[in-house]
Amino acid sequence: MPHIVTAFDDDLMMIQARISEMGGLAEELLAQALEAVEKRDAALAERVIARDKRIDELEIEVEEAATQLIALRQPMAKDLRVLISALKISTTLERIGDLAKNIAKRAIVVTKHGPVKLTSSIIRMGRSTQAQLSQVLNAYTARDTDAAVAVWQRDVEVDEMYNALFRELLTYMMEDSRMITAGAQMLFIAKNLERIGDHTTHISEMVYYIQKGEPLGDDRPKGEPVGLDAE
Amino acid sequence: MTNMRMAEQAARHQDNKIEARDVHVYYGANEAIKGVDVDILDKTVTAFIGPSGCGKSTFLRCLNRMNDTIDGCRITGQILMDGDDIYARSVDPVQLRAKVGMVFQKPNPFPKSIYDNVAYGPRIHGLVSNKADLDEVVEKSLRRAAIWDEAKDRLNEPGTGLSGGQQQRLCIARAIATAPEVLLMDEPCSALDPIATAQIEELIDELRSSFSVVIVTHSMQQAARVSQKTAFFHLGEVMEYDDTPKIFTNPENPKTQDYITGRYG
Ligand SMILES: Nc1ncnc2c1ncn2[C@@H]1O[C@H](COP(=O)(O)OP(=O)(O)O)[C@@H](O)[C@H]1O
Ligand SMILES: [Mg+2]
Numbered sequence: 001m002p003h004i005v006t007a008f009d010d011d012l013m014m015i016q017a018r019i020s021e022m023g024g025l026a027e028e029l030l031a032q033a034l035e036a037v038e039k040r041d042a043a044l045a046e047r048v049i050a051r052d053k054r055i056d057e058l059e060i061e062v063e064e065a066a067t068q069l070i071a072l073r074q075p076m077a078k079d080l081r082v083l084i085s086a087l088k089i090s091t092t093l094e095r096i097g098d099l100a101k102n103i104a105k106r107a108i109v110v111t112k113h114g115p116v117k118l119t120s121s122i123i124r125m126g127r128s129t130q131a132q133l134s135q136v137l138n139a140y141t142a143r144d145t146d147a148a149v150a151v152w153q154r155d156v157e158v159d160e161m162y163n164a165l166f167r168e169l170l171t172y173m174m175e176d177s178r179m180i181t182a183g184a185q186m187l188f189i190a191k192n193l194e195r196i197g198d199h200t201t202h203i204s205e206m207v208y209y210i211q212k213g214e215p216l217g218d219d220r221p222k223g224e225p226v227g228l229d230a231e
Numbered sequence: 232m233t234n235m236r237m238a239e240q241a242a243r244h245q246d247n248k249i250e251a252r253d254v255h256v257y258y259g260a261n262e263a264i265k266g267v268d269v270d271i272l273d274k275t276v277t278a279f280i281g282p283s284g285c286g287k288s289t290f291l292r293c294l295n296r297m298n299d300t301i302d303g304c305r306i307t308g309q310i311l312m313d314g315d316d317i318y319a320r321s322v323d324p325v326q327l328r329a330k331v332g333m334v335f336q337k338p339n340p341f342p343k344s345i346y347d348n349v350a351y352g353p354r355i356h357g358l359v360s361n362k363a364d365l366d367e368v369v370e371k372s373l374r375r376a377a378i379w380d381e382a383k384d385r386l387n388e389p390g391t392g393l394s395g396g397q398q399q400r401l402c403i404a405r406a407i408a409t410a411p412e413v414l415l416m417d418e419p420c421s422a423l424d425p426i427a428t429a430q431i432e433e434l435i436d437e438l439r440s441s442f443s444v445v446i447v448t449h450s451m452q453q454a455a456r457v458s459q460k461t462a463f464f465h466l467g468e469v470m471e472y473d474d475t476p477k478i479f480t481n482p483e484n485p486k487t488q489d490y491i492t493g494r495y496g
Contacts, residue, residue: 001489001494002494003492003493003494004493004494005493008493074451074452075492076451076455076479076480076491076492077479077480077481077482077487077488077491077492078488078492079492080479080480081480081481213480213481214481
């Protein structure tokens with residue numbers, strides 16, 4: 001049902017449109033950063049780095065618009081949840097943009113070295129992360145709680161890919177110490193992808209909160225992190 | 232900012248001060264209240280919200296039998312205060328109204344001095360025996376209503392000479408001078424500016440340490456700021472009644488949701 005004050009609806013829609021724009025951009029930057037890694041394309045990586053600024057700008061726009069709307073219209077109930085979530089999702093997307101940018105920067109370093117054996121596995125992990133992000137953004141637009149929860153539960157697969165890659169990269173670097181520099185970059189790229197996966201689940205949680213008014217909980221299935229000393 | 236004590240805003244488990252059971256109110260053939268059940272907690276601010284004409288004032292007036300004075304008004308059901316039926320034959324409505332005070336939308340001081348406005352209730356109810364005691368009750372009530380400093384040097388001037396906000400605080404002083412247990416307020420701030428409104432809200436927050444306060448307000452922000460419990464009225468029924476933070480962040484009933492988000496059609 002629309003608001004009696006139609007300008008309120010317009011403002012809410014504008015904010016959600018900005019979020020969608022940010023989401024689309026974050027998805028695209030991630031796709032291009034992965035392509036830069038795969039094709040060893042430093043020029044493409046530079047473009048990703050430059051375009052991340054647009055996400056930062058959008059985040060500020062969303063933040064200003066949401067703050068203003070809260071002050072001027074005192075939103076309640078679901079409207080309030082939509083706005084609080086917009087603030088959190090825009091921050092999350094901004095971080096995803098940063099991580100994509102960081103992958104692009106590492107892609108530039110990697111291109112200066114010879115080809116790395118495990119690139120295709122990293123790309124596969126990247127595509128899964130990207131699919132997760134894309135699905136959670138669709139769930140946000142469609143307000144589809146089930147789809148959001150499905151993304152949230154599938155993140156464990158990204159975690160497991162990361163764990164497998166971590167072991168393989170370590171083995172690879174031990175076998176051939178000339179690969180340490182490029183291997184370490186790849187390790188960071190994999191870690192960035194794993195972080196993007198976590199941020200994606202945070203968006204799932206926001207979709208759930210908007211619809212249900214309560215938190216999704218924190219018992220999300222997670223892959224056991226490797227690389228930490230057993231305590 | 233006292234309103235922001237969020238942790239405290241969730242009403243603690245408390246005893247019921249008033250229990251309304253299956254209350255119906257008719258004005259002639261028009262059924263204005265259609266079976267309301269509500270528990271009003273002691274030492275808690277309860278807000279009644281809802282669109283105009285949904286019966287908030289009518290229901291509020293049931294709680295101190297003000298509807299008795301309206302021709303053609305008929306009430307069925309039960310209203311218990313501390314477990315006793317306030318509509319029982321043995322209850323004197325005038326005595327009841329000393330225990331259940333009321334403050335109205337428009338400040339309505341009597342055309343008397345500030346002092347006499349406050350002294351009126353204790354006098355007619357015979358609550359004090361001498362002038363010194365009466366002076367004390369007047370001062371205490373004016374202090375409690377946060378109007379003492381502004382009124383103490385003009386106690387013999389007419390109450391109607393005060394500003395709107397001051398008049399409303401004088402009316403609150405008058406209402407609490409009889410040491411009531413429940414204070415009913417029907418849109419007490421709708422004629423006041425934002426500063427006077429903030430002063431009344433601060434006062435309401437202070438008063439709830441001693442009374443059970445029930446406030447009808449058409450400002451949802453005000454309900455959210457001052458109350459711990461909120462009841463949403465719609466067409467003579469209570470659609471939803473819950474802790475205030477719950478009503479304003481995650482109401483259960485879609486009608487409540489539509490109303491508080493400004494989608495009421
Ligand atoms: N004194 C009265 N005589 C007849 N009908 C009344 C009287 N007071 C209220 N009503 C009717 O009862 C209904 C509820 O009114 P009211 O309690 O004033 O609602 P609210 O306070 O929520 O605006 C309305 O239909 C109104 O017309
Ligand atoms: Mg009314």
